[in-house]
Amino acid sequence: VIRLHRIGEALRSAGELIEDPPVERVDVDNALQRYSARKVVSPIDLPPRPKAVMDGYAVRHVDVEDASQASPAVLKILSGVVRPGADTCVRVGAEEAVRIETGGFIPEGADAVVPVEETEEMEGRLLVFSPVGRFANVSLPGEELRKGARILEKGARIRPWHVAALVACGYSRVDVFKLGAAVIATGDEFLKAGYFAPFTLQLVEGVLAEWGFELLKARILADDVDAIENCVRETLPQAYVTLVLGGSSMGSRDYSVKAVERLSPKYMVHGFALRPGKTACLAVKDGRIVMVMSGLPVAALAVLENVLRPLLEKVVGLELPRRTRVKARLARRVTVKAGLRGFVRVRVYRERGGLAAEPLMVGGSGSLGSLLEGNGFLIVPEDVEGFEEGEEVEVELHGRVG
Amino acid sequence: VIRLHRIGEALRSAGELIEDPPVERVDVDNALQRYSARKVVSPIDLPPRPKAVMDGYAVRHVDVEDASQASPAVLKILSGVVRPGADTCVRVGAEEAVRIETGGFIPEGADAVVPVEETEEMEGRLLVFSPVGRFANVSLPGEELRKGARILEKGARIRPWHVAALVACGYSRVDVFKLGAAVIATGDEFLKAGYFAPFTLQLVEGVLAEWGFELLKARILADDVDAIENCVRETLPQAYVTLVLGGSSMGSRDYSVKAVERLSPKYMVHGFALRPGKTACLAVKDGRIVMVMSGLPVAALAVLENVLRPLLEKVVGLELPRRTRVKARLARRVTVKAGLRGFVRVRVYRERGGLAAEPLMVGGSGSLGSLLEGNGFLIVPEDVEGFEEGEEVEVELHGRVG
Numbered sequence: 168v169i170r171l172h173r174i175g176e177a178l179r180s181a182g183e184l185i186e187d188p189p190v191e192r193v194d195v196d197n198a199l200q201r202y203s204a205r206k207v208v209s210p211i212d213l214p215p216r217p218k219a220v221m222d223g224y225a226v227r228h229v230d231v232e233d234a235s236q237a238s239p240a241v242l243k244i245l246s247g248v249v250r251p252g253a254d255t256c257v258r259v260g261a262e263e264a265v266r267i268e269t270g271g272f273i274p275e276g277a278d279a280v281v282p283v284e285e286t287e288e289m290e291g292r293l294l295v296f297s298p299v300g301r302f303a304n305v306s307l308p309g310e311e312l313r314k315g316a317r318i319l320e321k322g323a324r325i326r327p328w329h330v331a332a333l334v335a336c337g338y339s340r341v342d343v344f345k346l347g348a349a350v351i352a353t354g355d356e357f358l359k360a361g362y363f364a365p366f367t368l369q370l371v372e373g374v375l376a377e378w379g380f381e382l383l384k385a386r387i388l389a390d391d392v393d394a395i396e397n398c399v400r401e402t403l404p405q406a407y408v409t410l411v412l413g414g415s416s417m418g419s420r421d422y423s424v425k426a427v428e429r430l431s432p433k434y435m436v437h438g439f440a441l442r443p444g445k446t447a448c449l450a451v452k453d454g455r456i457v458m459v460m461s462g463l464p465v466a467a468l469a470v471l472e473n474v475l476r477p478l479l480e481k482v483v484g485l486e487l488p489r490r491t492r493v494k495a496r497l498a499r500r501v502t503v504k505a506g507l508r509g510f511v512r513v514r515v516y517r518e519r520g521g522l523a524a525e526p527l528m529v530g531g532s533g534s535l536g537s538l539l540e541g542n543g544f545l546i547v548p549e550d551v552e553g554f555e556e557g558e559e560v561e562v563e564l565h566g567r568v569g
Numbered sequence: 570v571i572r573l574h575r576i577g578e579a580l581r582s583a584g585e586l587i588e589d590p591p592v593e594r595v596d597v598d599n600a601l602q603r604y605s606a607r608k609v610v611s612p613i614d615l616p617p618r619p620k621a622v623m624d625g626y627a628v629r630h631v632d633v634e635d636a637s638q639a640s641p642a643v644l645k646i647l648s649g650v651v652r653p654g655a656d657t658c659v660r661v662g663a664e665e666a667v668r669i670e671t672g673g674f675i676p677e678g679a680d681a682v683v684p685v686e687e688t689e690e691m692e693g694r695l696l697v698f699s700p701v702g703r704f705a706n707v708s709l710p711g712e713e714l715r716k717g718a719r720i721l722e723k724g725a726r727i728r729p730w731h732v733a734a735l736v737a738c739g740y741s742r743v744d745v746f747k748l749g750a751a752v753i754a755t756g757d758e759f760l761k762a763g764y765f766a767p768f769t770l771q772l773v774e775g776v777l778a779e780w781g782f783e784l785l786k787a788r789i790l791a792d793d794v795d796a797i798e799n800c801v802r803e804t805l806p807q808a809y810v811t812l813v814l815g816g817s818s819m820g821s822r823d824y825s826v827k828a829v830e831r832l833s834p835k836y837m838v839h840g841f842a843l844r845p846g847k848t849a850c851l852a853v854k855d856g857r858i859v860m861v862m863s864g865l866p867v868a869a870l871a872v873l874e875n876v877l878r879p880l881l882e883k884v885v886g887l888e889l890p891r892r893t894r895v896k897a898r899l900a901r902r903v904t905v906k907a908g909l910r911g912f913v914r915v916r917v918y919r920e921r922g923g924l925a926a927e928p929l930m931v932g933g934s935g936s937l938g939s940l941l942e943g944n945g946f947l948i949v950p951e952d953v954e955g956f957e958e959g960e961e962v963e964v965e966l967h968g969r970v971g
Binding site: 195196199200213220222250251252253268269270283284306310311312313316317318323326327328329330331332334335337354355356357359364366367369370371372373374376377416418419420464468486488489490491492493532533534535536538539540565566567 | 597598601602615622624652653654655670671672685686708712713714715718719720725728729730731732733734736737739756757758759761766768769771772773774775776778779818820821822866870888890891892893894895934935936937938940941942967968969
């Protein structure tokens, strides 16, 4: 009897041995879509001083509090214009005003900005036709970004607004995780020129690239335990994640699993309660992740999504790109053997009153077509045998709903 | 009175003049996350011939239909092993079997594979302990990918499974849209060394990069209509989208809008019914998109998400990366002036029974902090004035729910 391991248990055990990825410092301009290695907070208030958010006149609000169309306030206009980025020594006194552009720092004495539309210049005097409150049209220190505000948590994916905030705070570099990955395809058949294209390699590399990994040059090896072992030993120092495709059989053709065994990993399981994808092997060596999985595309994807993704998200704490989840009515019954997690490809389509999901195949490790025809994944958890036709299920979309 | 344009109307008018982006042919290995310029279908059936999906023995299913544990079928074992990628001239006759590995093509005569677990070799004979149906453990031609099946639609974002399918079909190159983008920041203040960092530039460039655009070198210009006009003229041949930040004012400081006007675009609107972001300008010149928008970060993001995104998705037909949508209970009332679309930053958090969304700010063009503190966007459509506290709303998530 072959014991299949529950994913949750394996993740807990492996999780205790997996270390954080190495850290590298990169230019802020190259940080987009990387994962922050530390918490970063704002060292400053933005704006640093009160700032105009409209074009108009800086005034004391008490001087215009009774202004109206019929009886405008009349102020003396000081010379000059307060522009963003220009320091000014203007001081606004009682019944005085000075022109200010959006972004200019409010000069001393003033506490509000009257929008230009509410005013008229007449013979060197400013007529103000409506009152403004204290700090009206003024952005106060910290209003745009507060000193001490969190910019990044450890593990957060760096998005455009994070880059903008880092730049605004004057950071030019940021510490990110260095996520190297190596993918090794195995199979004698791939070494025969022009015969088979190991396309699962491209699939797996593509998923890792979308997750933000930097890929080492892919290797294609024969079904040879020594060669596979040596190759994994070589990639380990550079790769936080090493994935071997093929040679994961639960039977005799488990070259890659044997190769990983020879590394004497601190933790290793072979065989997951997952369909497709049950032949996967997960090992932790030197605090890093080594996996073997089927060379068949759908089985490999099932392992990436159901084993590697939660490992990176929940154990390592990386904020991987997530897919949109939608609720849909199941168009046909789906069952998976109890105790196994099912990774079902579905096609979600619009129907009156909402969305429906048509299951395409439960098994079908090799059915690339089910990924192209479908646009979503439905997970059948270990503790249910499936879902009934008509039941509402949650689907992760990976493509457009036609 | 300044007329603010409804987004939908502007998109329809602009849409008639916008042309498809230019097309370039790239290696399949560099196609990930690009947008397909054409429909691509599979030219072949995969597998091309019936293929074993288990390790076992290729047999005629009629020879084992009465097999049982107590009374196994006994077959003659032909010499050799059928391996994937190896052509074989074996022919399986009545009451014969030949070893076959996963992925090997089913030899002539055979029509099923008996898994190795259901067999025993004994004195050169094969004992089979259970029956298999016709084509059991066999993948038939087209089962993995059918000839004529759609691999890519025009405008589809190329994902890992598409790359895998292209490779599997023998395609080495693919036609994708060439999406150049130029971002030009304007503002005298940015030219004073060390004074202001035009961080909205990084925000906008980051969003475009995430959408798959290739960015030309950013330019920072003074508030000078001539300089801006010349710069846009220069970028137009290389950039499908040119965005100018700043100088979009509805008042006198509309340098960038004037510069775009001078290009004599076939279509141009200035002023959108959008808050924040109302000062945006959209033009179509030579079938390409030219926009001016506020230099304030939240206003710029509102324009990207509410004007440029639907233009690219619905008019050009690109499958941009989408955000997860969730339903949440609104923690506080939100109102936006009727007729305007509101782009509200919210913080989504877990509460008993589901999710809640706290609005952070309705206006706040400059509030970078509202993007960092928040994790989602709530759109208030033009035809509603807002949402009540406690109402269920749909939020687009851009960060993790804590």
